[in-house]
Amino acid sequence: MNRTTRFRAVMVMLLGLALATGARIAAPLGAPPLYDSVAIPSPYIYLHPSPGEQGNPVSASQKFPVIAPQDVGPISLGTDEAPPQAQLLIAAGSLDVPSGAQSVTVTIAPANPPGVPPSSGIIGGNVYRFAAVTNTGVPVGLLSDHPATVVLRGPNGTAEATVERFDGTSWTSLTTIPIGGADTFTANTTRFGDFALVGPPPPPATNRFAWLPWVAGALVLVSAAAAALFLAAARRHRH
């Protein structure tokens, strides 16, 4: 390899590294932590499971001490599934912590769906209640212009959904960003409350192409065997 070719190769690599670094810095939200793989999420756990579905979803709760005047620092909380079915991200200085509070407990808990269904679709998965209270039980809200980020994962195969918030009387659609690949959607909210993924009904579980992976797997095995035989024969022929 001559010097020019090597120089061009290094330039292409540096350009790629700069682009990848910029992409990680500029738009990390939703960017997968890998470049290619197969994500296999755990089965969805329902608060009210149908036959064949798993039940008893977990809650998440954490106490955050007040570390600065009326602030508890950044908060990242999620339920225990892999990946979590519900997460909450709050930047430092976003909570409206009342003076005198010593700590704030943030909770994410599955909740019964309200009697009012959303008008834009059906609820996919569970409704989750996001809340924050002080050590004395006083509800804590978000400061204006300091939204929190709610992340919800739907049942496997949730291709399209919107994060909606129930305010006690009606559902409100939030600007939603899908996080590709794993049925997960995120939205910013200026208030806590009940949140759910709302979307079209899931497609039927039948798959006309279910036989394809088996045929492909068999082809791979046969091809590998044929290649091994071919190489063995070629080696014998050389000797």
Next chain:
Amino acid sequence: MRSAARPLLPPLGVLAAVGVALAARVASAGSATVAESPGAAVVFTALLLGIAAARWRSSVIHASKRTRAARRDIAIGVAGGVVLVVLVLLLPGPPLHAWSRPSAAAAVPWTLLVVCIATAEELVFRGVLFDAVARAGGAGFAALVGALAFAVEHVLLYGWRALPLDLGVGLWLGGLRMLSGGVTAPAVAHAVADCGAWLVL
């Protein structure tokens, strides 16, 4: 390295074949999300290997190398993969968990599948497609086309937000292809990056 007498598939043919493989992956995923279907990944891998096999004679893929050169390519690939893992380590993004790691029981088959996918993709994007484009427009252009195809392919799995990252990584892998003169280095780097980012982080 052996140069081809005549390409069996032109670059556009390779790209069209990759498109067909992607369509088959989507179709075989059924109601599941594409990135979550191991069966669909197997279909995709098999078809990519088929594309690479179709260009077997005209590609550098099967170029015989001395053991020393092969070891050098593997070392370049490992180093290239480690750089990508370090990139994720240094810039992990927000504490948002949208991707699940494989369970301990699934770690071995998962790793095998990921390595197969990475290898098949490199055989096509930095192998047969690179060779076909390089003959027409040079190695640098071939690295760019391969990176673009690689990035667009992943949009289907992870959405448009992943495109800049995958474009950058595709260029990095293309540079490894140019530097080493074969697909071993980018294939090893790709596999190390995928497995490292998922299993180590």
